[in-house]
Amino acid sequence: MLEKKIAELLNDQINKELYSAYLYLDFANYFEDEGLDGFAHWYEIQAQEERDHAFMIRRYLLDSGHRVTFGAIDKPDKVFKTHLDPLLAGLEHEKYVTSLITAIYAEAFAAKDFKTMQFLDWFVKEQGEEEKNADDLIKKMKLFGSEPKGLYMLNQELAARVYSPATANE
C-alpha cells in the first residue's frame, strides 16, 4: 500500500491527465474548424497519449491495492485568436503537468517510496519530451506559419504523426 497522501495525489493526477486529453481534443476541434486537419490530427494523438497516462496511473493505483475515485473533469475554456495560441497554451499546460508530477515525486522521495519513484521516472522523462515537442512546434510555427505555403507544409508534417500506445516499459 502507498502512503495515503501519495495515493491521493496519484488519484488526482488521473483527473489531470484526462483533462489534458480533453484540452487537446478541444485544440483539435479548433484546428478542424480552421481547416488545419494536420494540426487537428496531431492534437488528437496528443489526447490519446494523455488518456494512456491516465490509464497507466489508474492501473498503478489498483495494482498497489488502492481504490480509484473520479471527480468531474473541467471544461476546456480557452478562446484562440491565432493559430499560435493553442500551441502556446499547450506548452504552458505541459509545464503545469510537469510541476504536478514533480510534486508527487517529491512526496514519494520524502516517504522513501522507491516503487512510486520508479513508476514516476517514466512520467518525468515523458514530461521532458512533451515540453520539448510543444516548444519545437511553437518555433516551427513562428518560423513558417505566417505565410500560407509554410503553414500548408507544417500542416502536412503534423498530419504524419503516428500514435503508439504509451507503456511504462519504454
Ligand code: FEO
Ligand atoms: Fe500526460 Fe502531457 O502530460
